[in-house]
Amino acid sequence: MQVIINITLKAGVLDPQGRAVENALAGLGFTDAVDVRIGKQITLDIDSEDAARAEQRAARMCESLLANTVIEDYTIEVVAPS
Amino acid sequence: MQVIINITLKAGVLDPQGRAVENALAGLGFTDAVDVRIGKQITLDIDSEDAARAEQRAARMCESLLANTVIEDYTIEVVAPS
Amino acid sequence: MNEIQEMSFADAEAMGLSFDEWQLILKRLDRTPNLCELGIFSAMWSEHCSYKSSKKWLKTLPTEGPQVIQGPGENAGVVDIGDGLAVVFKIESHNHPSFIEPYQGAATGVGGILRDVFTMGARPVALLNALRFGDIDHEKTKHLLSGVVAGIGGYGNCIGIPTVGGEVNFHSSYNGNILVNAMAVGLAHSDRIFYSAATGAGNPVIYVGAKTGRDGIHGATMASAEFSDETESKRPTVQVGDPFTGKLLMEACLELMAADAVLSIQDMGAAGLTSSSVEMASKGRLGMEIDLDLVPVREAGMSAYEIMLSESQERMLMVIKPEQAETARAIFEKWDLDFMPIGQVTDTQRLVLLKDGKTACDIPLAPLVDDAPEYDRPYRADEMQPVLATAQLAADSDITDCLRQLLGSAELASRRWVYEQYDSDVMADTIFGPGGDAALVRVHGTEKGLAITVDCTPRYVDADPFEGGRQAVCEAYRNISASGARALAVTNNLNFGNPEKQDIMAQLVGAVSGMGAACRILNTPVVSGNVSLYNETDGMAIQPCPVIGMVGLIDNWARAVGCGLTAAGQILYVIGQDAGTDDGWLGCSLYARQLAGREGGAPPPANPDAERKHGDLLRCAIEGGMIAAAHDISDGGLLVALAEMVMAGQAGAEIVTPDCDTLHGWAFGEDQARYIVAVTDAGAFEALCSEQNVACARLGTTISKCELTAAPAAPISKEQLKSWHEPRLAALMSQ
Amino acid sequence: MRAAVIIFPGSNCDRDMMVAVQTITGRRPALVWHKDSQLDPVDIVIIPGGFSFGDYLRCGALAARAPAMHSVLDHASRGGAVLGVCNGFQILLESGLLPGTLVRNSGLKFVCRETRLAVQKTIDTPLMAGLPQGSELIIPVAHNEGNYFADDDQLDALELGGQIALRYTDNHDSRPANPNGAARDIAGILSANGRVMGMMPHPERAMGAGHKSADGCRFLRSVLEGVS
Numbered sequence A, B: 001m002q003v004i005i006n007i008t009l010k011a012g013v014l015d016p017q018g019r020a021v022e023n024a025l026a027g028l029g030f031t032d033a034v035d036v037r038i039g040k041q042i043t044l045d046i047d048s049e050d051a052a053r054a055e056q057r058a059a060r061m062c063e064s065l066l067a068n069t070v071i072e073d074y075t076i077e078v079v080a081p082s
Numbered sequence C: 001m002n003e004i005q006e007m008s009f010a011d012a013e014a015m016g017l018s019f020d021e022w023q024l025i026l027k028r029l030d031r032t033p034n035l036c037e038l039g040i041f042s043a044m045w046s047e048h049c050s051y052k053s054s055k056k057w058l059k060t061l062p063t064e065g066p067q068v069i070q071g072p073g074e075n076a077g078v079v080d081i082g083d084g085l086a087v088v089f090k091i092e093s094h095n096h097p098s099f100i101e102p103y104q105g106a107a108t109g110v111g112g113i114l115r116d117v118f119t120m121g122a123r124p125v126a127l128l129n130a131l132r133f134g135d136i137d138h139e140k141t142k143h144l145l146s147g148v149v150a151g152i153g154g155y156g157n158c159i160g161i162p163t164v165g166g167e168v169n170f171h172s173s174y175n176g177n178i179l180v181n182a183m184a185v186g187l188a189h190s191d192r193i194f195y196s197a198a199t200g201a202g203n204p205v206i207y208v209g210a211k212t213g214r215d216g217i218h219g220a221t222m223a224s225a226e227f228s229d230e231t232e233s234k235r236p237t238v239q240v241g242d243p244f245t246g247k248l249l250m251e252a253c254l255e256l257m258a259a260d261a262v263l264s265i266q267d268m269g270a271a272g273l274t275s276s277s278v279e280m281a282s283k284g285r286l287g288m289e290i291d292l293d294l295v296p297v298r299e300a301g302m303s304a305y306e307i308m309l310s311e312s313q314e315r316m317l318m319v320i321k322p323e324q325a326e327t328a329r330a331i332f333e334k335w336d337l338d339f340m341p342i343g344q345v346t347d348t349q350r351l352v353l354l355k356d357g358k359t360a361c362d363i364p365l366a367p368l369v370d371d372a373p374e375y376d377r378p379y380r381a382d383e384m385q386p387v388l389a390t391a392q393l394a395a396d397s398d399i400t401d402c403l404r405q406l407l408g409s410a411e412l413a414s415r416r417w418v419y420e421q422y423d424s425d426v427m428a429d430t431i432f433g434p435g436g437d438a439a440l441v442r443v444h445g446t447e448k449g450l451a452i453t454v455d456c457t458p459r460y461v462d463a464d465p466f467e468g469g470r471q472a473v474c475e476a477y478r479n480i481s482a483s484g485a486r487a488l489a490v491t492n493n494l495n496f497g498n499p500e501k502q503d504i505m506a507q508l509v510g511a512v513s514g515m516g517a518a519c520r521i522l523n524t525p526v527v528s529g530n531v532s533l534y535n536e537t538d539g540m541a542i543q544p545c546p547v548i549g550m551v552g553l554i555d556n557w558a559r560a561v562g563c564g565l566t567a568a569g570q571i572l573y574v575i576g577q578d579a580g581t582d583d584g585w586l587g588c589s590l591y592a593r594q595l596a597g598r599e600g601g602a603p604p605p606a607n608p609d610a611e612r613k614h615g616d617l618l619r620c621a622i623e624g625g626m627i628a629a630a631h632d633i634s635d636g637g638l639l640v641a642l643a644e645m646v647m648a649g650q651a652g653a654e655i656v657t658p659d660c661d662t663l664h665g666w667a668f669g670e671d672q673a674r675y676i677v678a679v680t681d682a683g684a685f686e687a688l689c690s691e692q693n694v695a696c697a698r699l700g701t702t703i704s705k706c707e708l709t710a711a712p713a714a715p716i717s718k719e720q721l722k723s724w725h726e727p728r729l730a731a732l733m734s735q
Numbered sequence D: 001m002r003a004a005v006i007i008f009p010g011s012n013c014d015r016d017m018m019v020a021v022q023t024i025t026g027r028r029p030a031l032v033w034h035k036d037s038q039l040d041p042v043d044i045v046i047i048p049g050g051f052s053f054g055d056y057l058r059c060g061a062l063a064a065r066a067p068a069m070h071s072v073l074d075h076a077s078r079g080g081a082v083l084g085v086c087n088g089f090q091i092l093l094e095s096g097l098l099p100g101t102l103v104r105n106s107g108l109k110f111v112c113r114e115t116r117l118a119v120q121k122t123i124d125t126p127l128m129a130g131l132p133q134g135s136e137l138i139i140p141v142a143h144n145e146g147n148y149f150a151d152d153d154q155l156d157a158l159e160l161g162g163q164i165a166l167r168y169t170d171n172h173d174s175r176p177a178n179p180n181g182a183a184r185d186i187a188g189i190l191s192a193n194g195r196v197m198g199m200m201p202h203p204e205r206a207m208g209a210g211h212k213s214a215d216g217c218r219f220l221r222s223v224l225e226g227v228s
């Protein structure tokens, strides 16, 4: 199963990268872009035929390594049999 | 309009971080995860009521700054009026 | 909680205030405080900001000397280094935040200490850190170590200040409370130091730097409490460091100071806008009025309480000359930073805060600072530990095998895995970076060099706080002296458990007394420092860790010597050891812990008078050009020190060990006040020793083959030594 | 010899580079702020190391789009010489003046250490004129993203075109010569016309006199004498 994990900073946590990119966009004339936040998107293949199980495994991976749950939230999407 | 931009490494481009994460997952017992690739997810608000136009603006931002089109692909999703 | 609603003792207690403290607030205000006011009292009276448990003892430290321009009480200490220049430095802990989020905790620790230094008008030129982790095999250690190291590098590398030294230790007492202490050193013109006392009623108060968010609200109170499962839920939003903004802020502030626009300036560290505004106003014996609606915020709807207690990073508060306001604004615009007049200095001696057009706080400043509680906490020392003889401790293995085990132990193994993640060369003035004794950094564009080190041996302090406190100062002094520099002054970071316990309080009292005693004799006054208490988890306290950061000066950096052996044909001596010595102090040593499985026992007595004499001799010999390499003897004793000199150098060493039952004591004993030196002119050196009446034992010679021979044991090649020494940390971290 | 050093917010080797250039040429280079779109004629533009714009998004990406870079592109298009060191190299790649990209170190950690570099056989370039092919230089690196990457065709083209200037080479100790996993051990490359060079190692930190090596000084002397 292909799984997509999106990891974003929790609301309220400073995102200096997002801020710098927002400024740079404005400098290039894209003044219409605001509230830029930058997260991670991790794609991986989980060796399982069962979508529910793949999602469960992915959640475990997030908790133990992929996400820093002190400052980050994550969402999991099981895309398709790979 | 809230816009989500996913930026992924092109196929064939080395992803040392993805590889290291895969190894680390295996070390933690997650040997069922393969083909780990790490990309970015950028969310932003574009000041426009028109989804098509927001998407167009976002594409311009990707071409001129957000993605390095030599090694990265991007997809744009216009989520909802913000 | 409603902002203007009146508070009760239950609210005060939840913020860490005692009933007596609550009563005192009521009395001073003559009314009940509101939430914002109570929050301000709670932060200012927290252990972290008020030093209520340690103040009585900190006052006993020597803080004066002809070299001292500014002692404790400002953002950092300032010491004269001649020719109109001054060195500015301080150390600070970020223990609790680093345990919760190691990367950001350590990164913001570095950012915070850098701000303390450039707030004084100094350009930071070096960073060091002192780290303590739990047992190396503990499940959390790997995660914490990798996060902390990456965080320190993440901030320091990006802002472009070299991280030139530090120390890392592992012990199970830190399993639940790691220590992350960061030290910053800067250079300034001695007649252009900036202070925090506000001046001139009517002058504008300016907020600069990053915007205020809800980060780390009440971090200062957090840092003043023990850990438990409950803390988990009280966890504030983690502070996130932004070294990029930190760099811009540093450049903008230094540019503004050069433009002569700043009257007083204070960084926003612990307790953010609260402590900065209170300190500036109270130090100037003035008042301050701030309109909180003008504070640049990151999130909408922040309350007065949140704005005042936020610990968002990369912010400063300053009072500027009114006529320079436009110059100042232009400088901050150039650096793309917020610049906002938010209030003014008043002569009311009150802190007045406005929010939404209403008064959110109106309190007298004096009680916040002058009435901050000061406790004379009771203490009772543990019994003295017995002195252990070599025969009680010696392991069965031969000395080569002991050396192999010691060099490969978590305590002594090479720290390369750590320091290669730090940019130690940026600014291009690093002469000696990490991996030797003191770091040596050139004073840019001059012949002067600053020698810098951080040191503490917690197992000694644990066994005997007074001896341990003295020893930390002595060891730092030895590291400075080994490079050829003369020690100038110290900063210190007192890391202890819960001071409400009598045995912990006794550790604090003992260690501070020992530190003070050694500093007096070595002429190294204490010019700054930091205290971190309540380092306990579920009642289990850390090994006490009073870290000493010491700075020394060498007039010509080109004359400094390193610890690596340079060439064959030199004579090796041990300074501070009698020729006939064939035993050593193994009690409380690393050897006893690692090889005999024995912790405790009386530590080797420190001897500051001898340190001073031996340090003076070594400086004299280095100045006289007789010394090619020098290394102090500390953890692991003589043979470990010699092995380190071989590993760091381009030549080998050949010595003969004494034929006796106490060989292990001789080889691995940790007797103090000793150095190994490689001497180019033995006659002159021996004459100097007898002239200065310093014992020195001839140990052997340097040889061209890169190996260590301690006859009758077989030679050990440098590659072999390195194969024991190098891989431990890297192997652990790549598991 | 007129040199200019470009300064971005977050550059942190600008002073070190300025001092190095002045030591060699006796003349202080012009310092150009990233917001300036005006660049007076110079013999070489140097883009120093650091963390321009915090390395946010991608290293060098935000700097490559700053106003000062427009004039650097003009200068290069007229055949002007450009040297980018570390973050400067990343910026040159992002601005398209050099091919390929620099990704995260294979060890996933910042790495600060000495490296040994072998001078390669290159196309005719004034920048390397003073450095015999095959000679070795000891110069330190300090970076997070120094892992040079390009596809095989592109790498072959660089080799054939003599555009590979410096390679990491055996440093005679137990550690790998290549500190970051760079493809084909590439430490520095040249543009097709031999006038633009990017490199990860920091020559300004190997100037002798207290530094562990003086090879950076040799290298910069070759560059500066080559273009004057």
Ligand SMILES: Nc1ncnc2c1ncn2[C@@H]1O[C@H](COP(=O)(O)OP(=O)(O)O)[C@@H](O)[C@H]1O
Residues within 6 Å of the ligand: C048, C049, C058, C061, C071, C072, C073, C074, C075, C076, C077, C090, C092, C116, C269, C270, C492, C493, C494, C526, C527, C528, C529, C530, C531
């Ligand atoms: N152990 C100590 N020894 C000497 N001075 C100390 C010690 N602890 C704190 N100080 C001094 O007390 C003042 C307040 O310290 P701190 O709260 O750490 O300052 P900041 O808020 O600037 O970080 C500083 O001047 C500091 O140098």
Ligand SMILES: [Mg+2]
Residues within 6 Å of the ligand: C075, C115, C116, C267, C269
């Ligand atoms: Mg401060």
